[in-house]
Amino acid sequence: MSSPQSRPGDPQITPELVSEHGLSPSEYQKIQGILEREPSYTELGVFSAMWSEHCGYKNSKRMLKLLPTKAPWVIQGPGENAGVIDIGDDLALVFKIESHNHPSAVEPYQGAATGVGGILRDIFTMGARPIAVLDSLRFGDLNSGRVRYLFSGVVQGVGDYGNCVGIPNIGGEVYFDKGYEGNPIVNAMCLGLMKKDSLIKGEAEGVGNLLVAVGTATGRDGIHGATFASEELNEDSQSSRPQVQVGDPFTEKLLLEASLELIHSGYITGIQDMGAAGITSSAAEMGGRSGNGVEINIDWVPVREPNMTPYEILLSESQERMLVVVKTGHLKEVQAILNKWELEADEIGCVTNDGLFRVTEENKTVAAIPCLALTEGCPTYEREGKESPEIKSLRSKDLSHLKIKSSGYENIFLDLLGSANIGSKRWLYNQYDTTVRTNTVIAPGEADAGVIRLRESNKAIAATTDCNGRYVYLNPRMGAKAAVAEAARNLVCVGALPMAVTNNLNFGNPLKSEIYYQFREAVLGMSEACKLFETPVTGGNVSFYNETSSTPIYPTPVIGMVGIIDDIKHLTRPFFQESGDEILLLGNNTDELGGSEYLYVSEDLVAGEPPIVDLLAERQLQHSVLSMISKGLLQSAHDLSEGGLACALAESAFGNETNPFGVDVVLQDRLEPIPLFFGEAQGRIIVSCKKHSGNQVLQTAKNHGVPCRLIGEVVPASSGFRIAGRTVSVELDIETMSDRFFNAIPDLMNQKNDP
Amino acid sequence: MKVAIITFPGSNCDYDLYKCVQLVGGNPEFLWHRDSSLGKVDAVMLPGGFSYGDYLRAGAIAAMSPIMAAVKEFADHGGPVLGICNGFQVLCEANLLPGALLPNTSLLFASKEVTLSVENNSTIFTDLYESDRSLRMPIAHAEGNYYADEETLERLEEDGRVMFRYLGPQGKPTNESNPNGSANHIAGIINTKGNVMGMMPHPERAVETILGSVDGLDLFKSLLNHISASKRV
Numbered sequence: 011m012s013s014p015q016s017r018p019g020d021p022q023i024t025p026e027l028v029s030e031h032g033l034s035p036s037e038y039q040k041i042q043g044i045l046e047r048e049p050s051y052t053e054l055g056v057f058s059a060m061w062s063e064h065c066g067y068k069n070s071k072r073m074l075k076l077l078p079t080k081a082p083w084v085i086q087g088p089g090e091n092a093g094v095i096d097i098g099d100d101l102a103l104v105f106k107i108e109s110h111n112h113p114s115a116v117e118p119y120q121g122a123a124t125g126v127g128g129i130l131r132d133i134f135t136m137g138a139r140p141i142a143v144l145d146s147l148r149f150g151d152l153n154s155g156r157v158r159y160l161f162s163g164v165v166q167g168v169g170d171y172g173n174c175v176g177i178p179n180i181g182g183e184v185y186f187d188k189g190y191e192g193n194p195i196v197n198a199m200c201l202g203l204m205k206k207d208s209l210i211k212g213e214a215e216g217v218g219n220l221l222v223a224v225g226t227a228t229g230r231d232g233i234h235g236a237t238f239a240s241e242e243l244n245e246d247s248q249s250s251r252p253q254v255q256v257g258d259p260f261t262e263k264l265l266l267e268a269s270l271e272l273i274h275s276g277y278i279t280g281i282q283d284m285g286a287a288g289i290t291s292s293a294a295e296m297g298g299r300s301g302n303g304v305e306i307n308i309d310w311v312p313v314r315e316p317n318m319t320p321y322e323i324l325l326s327e328s329q330e331r332m333l334v335v336v337k338t339g340h341l342k343e344v345q346a347i348l349n350k351w352e353l354e355a356d357e358i359g360c361v362t363n364d365g366l367f368r369v370t371e372e373n374k375t376v377a378a379i380p381c382l383a384l385t386e387g388c389p390t391y392e393r394e395g396k397e398s399p400e401i402k403s404l405r406s407k408d409l410s411h412l413k414i415k416s417s418g419y420e421n422i423f424l425d426l427l428g429s430a431n432i433g434s435k436r437w438l439y440n441q442y443d444t445t446v447r448t449n450t451v452i453a454p455g456e457a458d459a460g461v462i463r464l465r466e467s468n469k470a471i472a473a474t475t476d477c478n479g480r481y482v483y484l485n486p487r488m489g490a491k492a493a494v495a496e497a498a499r500n501l502v503c504v505g506a507l508p509m510a511v512t513n514n515l516n517f518g519n520p521l522k523s524e525i526y527y528q529f530r531e532a533v534l535g536m537s538e539a540c541k542l543f544e545t546p547v548t549g550g551n552v553s554f555y556n557e558t559s560s561t562p563i564y565p566t567p568v569i570g571m572v573g574i575i576d577d578i579k580h581l582t583r584p585f586f587q588e589s590g591d592e593i594l595l596l597g598n599n600t601d602e603l604g605g606s607e608y609l610y611v612s613e614d615l616v617a618g619e620p621p622i623v624d625l626l627a628e629r630q631l632q633h634s635v636l637s638m639i640s641k642g643l644l645q646s647a648h649d650l651s652e653g654g655l656a657c658a659l660a661e662s663a664f665g666n667e668t669n670p671f672g673v674d675v676v677l678q679d680r681l682e683p684i685p686l687f688f689g690e691a692q693g694r695i696i697v698s699c700k701k702h703s704g705n706q707v708l709q710t711a712k713n714h715g716v717p718c719r720l721i722g723e724v725v726p727a728s729s730g731f732r733i734a735g736r737t738v739s740v741e742l743d744i745e746t747m748s749d750r751f752f753n754a755i756p757d758l759m760n761q762k763n764d765p
Numbered sequence: 766m767k768v769a770i771i772t773f774p775g776s777n778c779d780y781d782l783y784k785c786v787q788l789v790g791g792n793p794e795f796l797w798h799r800d801s802s803l804g805k806v807d808a809v810m811l812p813g814g815f816s817y818g819d820y821l822r823a824g825a826i827a828a829m830s831p832i833m834a835a836v837k838e839f840a841d842h843g844g845p846v847l848g849i850c851n852g853f854q855v856l857c858e859a860n861l862l863p864g865a866l867l868p869n870t871s872l873l874f875a876s877k878e879v880t881l882s883v884e885n886n887s888t889i890f891t892d893l894y895e896s897d898r899s900l901r902m903p904i905a906h907a908e909g910n911y912y913a914d915e916e917t918l919e920r921l922e923e924d925g926r927v928m929f930r931y932l933g934p935q936g937k938p939t940n941e942s943n944p945n946g947s948a949n950h951i952a953g954i955i956n957t958k959g960n961v962m963g964m965m966p967h968p969e970r971a972v973e974t975i976l977g978s979v980d981g982l983d984l985f986k987s988l989l990n991h992i993s994a995s996k997r998v
Contacts (some may be wrong), residue, residue, distance in 0.1 A: 444903075463975060
C-alpha cells in the first residue's frame with residue numbers, strides 16, 4: 011500500500027488527538043493493523059468520521075441484525091440510501107426516516123431544515139420523486155421559554171424547507187414531556203415514488219468512470235458533524251454551532267430536478283448524497299458497495315473558502331452536494347443537464363480497481379485506505395445491558411388506589427383535551443404546505459395516518475410515524491411493540507394494509523449499561539412485532555447520545571410505517587359522519603393506567619407498567635377492521651391511544667371542526683372510571699356505522715375472533731357529549747371541549763412567562 | 766386552449782397547474798424562464814413556488830427573467846395571464862399588477878383551506894361563478910399580505926378589480942379569518958384591462974372531489990370558454 015505523505019502543518023498524532031477524534035485506543039490499534047503503518051492526520055479524520063457511531067453504527071449493528079428485513083415485496087432492504095418496496099403496477103415506493111436531533115438542539119431552525127434536506131436527497135438519489143414528508147418530533151414542556159424557542163424554530167425549519175422544495179407534509183407526531191427538555195428529537199421521513207426500472211444505487215461502477223461533485227461548493231461548515239452527533243450534549247454544545255450546517259432549499263429543488271433528469275439520461279451509473287461525513291462517506295460507500303476503489307483529487311474539489319486542507323474538504327458537511335459517477339465520455343452531456351438547472355458539476359476523481367479510498371493533493375497521496383475498511387471494518391460492539399433500578403421501581407408503582415382530583419372528571423377530561431400531547435396539532439401543520447402536488451387526500455390532522463393518492467392507479471399510499479417514549483422508558487420491550495402496533499393500527503384505520511417499516515432509534519449513551527439495556531430490549535420488541543405484522547424493516551437510522559448533562563431522553567424508537575390502500579374508494583376517516591350512526595368498540599377495556607397521559611397531566615407522574623400489547627390479538631383486530639372497510643361497512647375508524655376511550659371519542663366527534671357531532675356512549679365494564687375513560691389499553695379501535703348496520707360489524711368482528719360491542723350513538727353537536735360508566739357519567743358541551751382541544755398549543759405558545 | 770406554464774427555477778406548482786389545465790381540456794406546455802419567446806399560445810400561467818428561492822423579495826428576481834419580457838408583451842396585447850401564489854407575487858414585481866405582497870402579519874407560513882367570496886364575476890376568469898358563491902380552496906404562502914397605497918386600493922375597489930376576498934365563518938370578511946393581514950381582505954385582483962389576474966389561493970388544488978373541493982374548476986373553465994369563444998369570432 012503506497013504510504014501517504016504527511017502534510018506541512020499536520021498536527022502530531024498523540025493519544026489525546028486520537029481520543030478527541032472519538033476513537034478508543036483499541037480502535038486506533040485496529041487502524042494501525044489495517045494500514046500496516048501509522049495513519050496520516052487526514053486519514054485519522056477520515057477514520058474518525060466513518061467509524062463514528064453516526065456512520066459506523068458500531069454499538070447498534072449487531073442488534074439491528076435481529077430485525078426482519080425481507081419479504082417478497084421488498085426490493086431494497088437496509089444498506090442503501092433508502093428502502094424500496096414493490097407496490098404493483100410497475101411502481102416502487104422508496105422511503106426512509108432520519109434524525110437531526112443534535113443540530114436541532116443547538117440551532118433549531120437550520121438543524122431541522124437540513125434534516126429535511128438530507129432525507130429528501132436520500133430519496134431522490136434512488137431515482138424516486140419525493141411525494142410526501144412526515145415529521146416525528148419530541149420536546150420538553152412548553153411552559154419553558156427555551157422549549158418554545160426550540161419548538162417554533164424546528165417547526166419553521168421543517169416547514170420552510172419542505173414548502174420551498176414543494177413536497178407536501180402529510181403527518182407525523184409531536185410529544186411534549188419533561189423527558190426531552192434539553193435534547194429535542196427531530197426525525198424526518200420522506201416517501202418517494204418511481205417506476206421500478208428507474209432504481210439506481212449508490213455504487214461506483216465501471217473502472218475509469220468519473221467522480222463528479224454536483225451542487226454547492228464545499229465550505230468549512232459542518233466539519234465533523236458526524237462525530238458531533240455521536241457525543242452527548244452539554245453546556246459547551248452551543249459552541250458547536252459552526253458544526254451545524256445551513257440549508258438552501260432552493261438549490262435542493264434544483265438538485266432534485268437535475269438528479270432525476272440525470273438518472274433518466276443514462277449517462278450516470280451511480281449517485282449519492284454527500285450527507286454525514288460529506289465527500290468521505292459518499293465516495294467510500296460508493297466504492298465499498300461496488301467492490302471498486304475511488305480516487306479523489308483534492309485540488310479539483312470546488313471550495314468556498316481559500317486554504318482549505320484535505321482534512322477539512324473531506325470532512326465538510328456543506329449541504330446540497332451530491333457525488334455522481336459519470337460514464338466515461340459523457341461529462342459534457344451531464345454538465346449540460348446540470349447547467350440547465352443552474353448547477354455546477356466538477357470532475358473530482360475517478361473509479362479505480364484497487365479497492366482503495368485514495369486522496370491526492372498536488373499528485374501526492376494524502377490518504378489511502380481500503381474502502382471496505384471504512385464502510386464495513388468499523389468495530390462493532392455488543393455491550394452489557396442492565397435495567398436501571400430507578401426505572402424498575404417506577405414501573406412497579408402501584409396505581410390502583412388513585413383517586414380522581416377534586417376538580418372532578420369533567421375538568422380532568424378538559425385538561426387532557428387541552429394538553430399539548432392530545433390537543434390539536436394545527437399550530438404546526440398550518441405552517442406546512444400539505445396540498446402541493448395535488449395528491450394529498452388525507453392531510454395532517456384529518457386522520458390517524460396521511461394518505462397520498464397515486465395518479466397512475468386506484469391505489470393510495472398511507473404513512474404514519476409512532477412511538478410513545480414513556481411506554482418505552484417504563485418497559486422498553488413492551489413499548490417498542492406498542493409503537494409498531496400503533497403504527498399498524500393507524501394505517502388500518504384509514505383502510506391501508508401495513509407493508510413495511512423504517513425506524514429511527516433515538517436513545518441515550520449506549521456505553522451506559524442501562525441505556526444499552528433499553529436499546530436491546532426495544533430492538534427485540536420491535537423485531538417480534540415487525541415479524542408478526544409482516545412489516546419488514548427496510549432501513550432507518552440510529553441516533554445515540556441523546557443526553558443533556560448526562561440526563562438521557564426517553565428511549566424513543568420511532569416507527570415510520572407505510573401501507574397500501576388497494577382501492578381509494580375504501581379510504582376511511584376517524585370522524586363521525588351522521589347523527590344516529592352506531593358507535594362500536596373493538597378490543598377490550600382494561601384497568602391499565604401506567605405511562606398514561608392521564609397520569610402525566612393529573613398526577614405529574616410517569617410510572618407504572620405500560621399497557622400490555624398482545625400482538626396476535628392486534629393482528630386479528632387489524633384484519634377485522636380492514637375486512638369491515640373493504641365491505642363498505644364503516645363510516646369512521648379511529649385508533650385509541652393517548653387519553654384513552656374518552657379522548658378518542660372526542661376526536662371522532664369534533665376533530666373535523668367544520669362538521670362536529672355529539673356522542674352518547676354507555677359502558678357496562680366493571681372497571682374504575684379513571685382507567686375506563688382515560689386508560690390507554692392497547693388493541694382498541696372505535697368505529698361507527700350506519701344505523702342498523704351494527705350487526706354486520708359485530709358479525710365480522712366475531713368471524714375474526716375480535717371482541718366487539720355497540721357502545722352508543724352519534725348525536726347532533728347541540729346534544730353534547732356524554733360518556734357514562736356504571737358509576738360515573740361525564741357530560742360536556744361540544745363547544746367547550748372543542749375550544750380546549752383546538753387552542754391547546756396556541757395557548758401554551760402565547761404565554762410570555764418563563765418560569 | 767394552448768396554455769404556457771412558465772417554470773422558474775424553484776417553481777413547484779407548475780406540474781399541478783399542468784395537470785389542472787389538462788383536466789379542463791386545455792393543452793398545457795411548459796416554458797422555461799430562460800426562453801425569450803412564448804410562441805403561439807392562448808394564455809399564460811405563472812405557477813406557485815419559490816422562484817429563485819425567493820431569497821430577495823418573493824417574485825423579485827423572476828420578474829426580471831428573460832421570459833417575462835415576452836409575458837409583458839403578451840399581456841399588453843390583451844392576452845390572458847394568470848398568476849397564482851408566487852405567480853401573483855411575480856406579476857406585482859413585474860408591474861403587471863399594482864401593489865405588493867408583504868410577509869403575513871403572523872410572520873409564519875400559512876397553509877390551510879380558506880373561504881373566498883367572488884367579488885366580480887364578469888371577467889374572463891370568473892364568469893362561470895354565480896355572484897353569491899363562496900369558494901373553498903387552499904392557501905400556502907409566507908408572503909400573501911396584499912398591500913397597496915390608499916389611492917390604488919380605492920381605484921381597485923371602485924373599478925371592481927378586487928376579484929376575491931377572504932371570508933369568515935359567517936360569510937363576511939373579518940380580521941380573524943384574514944389569513945395574512947391583506948388590505949381590505951383581498952385575496953386576488955385583476956388589471957384595468959381585465960386580462961391579467963393574480964391571486965394567493967390555489968384554485969388548481971381545488972379541482973377534484975378527492976382533493977376536498979372542486980371550487981377552482983370554474984375559474985379554468987371560464988378562461989377556456991372565453992378563449993374558445995374568441996377563436997370562433
